[in-house]
Amino acid sequence: MRAHEAGALHGNDAAPTWLPYPTDVNTLIDGLWSQTSRRGADGAVEVGGVDVRSIAEEVGTPAFVLDEVDFRFRATAFRDAFSEAFRPHAGASVYYAGKAFLCGAVARWVQEDGLGLDVCTGGELAVALRAGFPAERIALHGNNKSPREIRRALEAGVGRIVIDSLDEIALVDEIAGELGRRAPVMLRVTTGVEAHTHEFIATAHEDQKFGLSLTGGAALEAVRRVLATAHLDLVGLHSHIGSQIFDTGGFDVAARRVLELVAQVRDELGRSITQLDLGGGFGVMYNTQHTPSTPESLAAGIAEIVVKQCHELSLEVPHLSFEPGRAIAGPSTQTLYTVGTVKDVRLGGPHHRLYVSVDGGMSDNVRTALYDADYSCLLTGRVSDALPEVVRVVGKHCESGDIVVKDEYLPGDVHRGDLVSVPVTGAYCYSLASNYNHVPRPPVVAVRDGEIRTLIRRETEEDLLGLDVS
Incomplete structure (x- = not known):
């Protein structure tokens, strides 16, 4: 050139x-x-x-x-909004996404304010455990968890490990067996939803590293494999469509596709899935171009979507989980x-x-x-x-x-x-x-x-x- x-x-x-x-x-x-x-x-x-x-x-x-006042206000606002929106059903939990920003003090604030904590590496897990965060309220993510990270999470007693691939099923089952424990797991599914955000933070389309494809059949096969293991308990399904999202449109499509899998598991495998995590990715205002939704608006909108689609599929509304990180930490x-x-x-x-x-x-x-x-x-x-x-x-x-x-x-x-x-x-x-x-x-x-x-x-x-x- x-x-x-x-x-x-x-x-x-x-x-x-x-x-x-x-x-x-x-x-x-x-x-x-x-x-x-x-x-x-x-x-x-x-x-x-x-x-x-x-x-x-x-x-x-x-x-x-x-x-600190701002951070904790936002955390409790998300906690309360989603809890209230799903109160008539099986309830909802909010996990702070530690990847946004995590240190010992933040982990303690999140604990005191009644949220769970989502971590995606051994380092983030180490911060949480050193801060005394209750392990049963921790979720471990990651597309390539090492055996050491999985072992440490199981030894600590984390509330759930989010499995991201078919081969990870056997790995977690093996380590749980060695430890003489049962491992609570969720399966991260890829819904094919293209979030209207930057390519690097859109995480639910097919051609990327996260999750088990719904359209390719990997997600249903993962359910079968988990149910056939000796040491894994299938807690639920997980979906995350991306970050810096300002409305509930993407959640409408993603929730429907995940709930269709829940119905398929019920009809073909005779098993009920009682928990669903729809991730986070709620947007914030970085400048005057952006108009973020309130926690109350997001919670009400997503609750309406989930309840309607469960009714259409003749499903009980599962317990929902959400993982705001940026929306809590960013503006603080x-x-x-x-x-x-x-x-x-x-x-x-x-x-x-x-x-x-x-x-x-x-x-x-x-x-x-x-x-x-x-x-x-x-x-x-x-x-x-x-x-x-x-x-x-x-x-x-x-x-x-x-x-x-x-x-x-x-x-x-x-x-x-x-x-x-x-x-x-x-x-x-x-x-x-x-x-x-x-x-x-x-x-x-x-x-x-x-x-x-x-x-x-x-x-x-x-x-x-x-x-x-x-």
């Missing part, structure tokens, strides 16, 4: 059509910021009763700032950065782009690069009466794709040393964090009632060098 002149068309200062010009560039937009976030009397943003400048002074930047957290270089790149004519560099980047938020995610941001250390300017917030890493916020308005006088926050970073940001360019990962701090508490400390260069045994 030959090189060519880039030209002016590779950048311009026009905002994308979805991004409105702000009437006040200092406003915290409803839905983007956690419940206790507000502007203080002198203009700096406070969260959990703590001024962001105090956070920056105490723990440095970048830092993930988690609003903002990432606090310090601005470094501000660069106005002129490309000729009217075209230009204002780059605002911060002291983090793709090592603490790779979602923009990985999923083409769109985020918002705000000047949080002060207010400004400067005119808004469309900016691109970028990180410090040696990659042109190191973009945190592709397009947003900030005051035109943003400068080195300013504090800027990116909201809705509680899910899949720290969890996907890396040490690219040997940058230590940021801390996670919880704020509540005017106090700062470190949940995960900042990594140091000594931590990184300590792993290098050469």
Whole structure:
């Protein structure tokens, strides 16, 4: 491929059509910021009763700032909404999806607030067990669980292991037999539903690594095999259609197909399946393009779908489970950065782009690069009466794709040393964090009632060098 002149068309200062010009560039937009976030009397943003400048002074930047009140409110809202919606039937349980963000404190909050916990690796299971989370309320996922992970889960007494393939059936049965235990299992089925989301987070179409196909017959064969084992108890079926989903349309199709399998198992194998997990994937507001549903609306809509389809298939409504992660953790957290270089790149004519560099980047938020995610941001250390300017917030890493916020308005006088926050970073940001360019990962701090508490400390260069045994 030959090189060519880039030209002016590779950048311009026009905002994308979805991004409105702000009437006040200092406003915290409803839905983007956690419940206790507000502007203080002198203009700096406070969260959990703590001024962001105090956070920056105490723990440095970048830092993930988690609003504990917000996190726990969202967790209990999902718990209560689904419990109420399915109360007239066999009830419902909510499992927090730990892959979104997990640490010991979060596991304890989830336990105290009456949710289950969904983990998908041995590492996540280790965090949960060290935090004292009740093993019977833990579900273990994973498309390629190791024998060691399965053994540890069975020894701990987890409430269910979600089997993802035919060969895993024999593996779990063998290990359960060696331990002299019975293993409660669910079967993850692939419903063929194409969620309207990014390709990398759509998980129920046929051509991907998760689950047992309904259309190919693998799901029914898996039921037969589990029922024929000596050490497995079939708890129920599991389906997950993807992430960042804003309505119940996909659940309508997925629930019908899974319930048709339940009816088929009843009719052909004479067995009742009494539990159904429809996963999570409920969307959040990352910017003004997004309009997420409330837990109450989601629960009522899905309950209506499930009850109607059970009636049509002459089935008892099973006990339902759901696994919100992003919808609980995401909006609870903002990432606090310090601005470094501000660069106005002129490309000729009217075209230009204002780059605002911060002291983090793709090592603490790779979602923009990985999923083409769109985020918002705000000047949080002060207010400004400067005119808004469309900016691109970028990180410090040696990659042109190191973009945190592709397009947003900030005051035109943003400068080195300013504090800027990116909201809705509680899910899949720290969890996907890396040490690219040997940058230590940021801390996670919880704020509540005017106090700062470190949940995960900042990594140091000594931590990184300590792993290098050469």
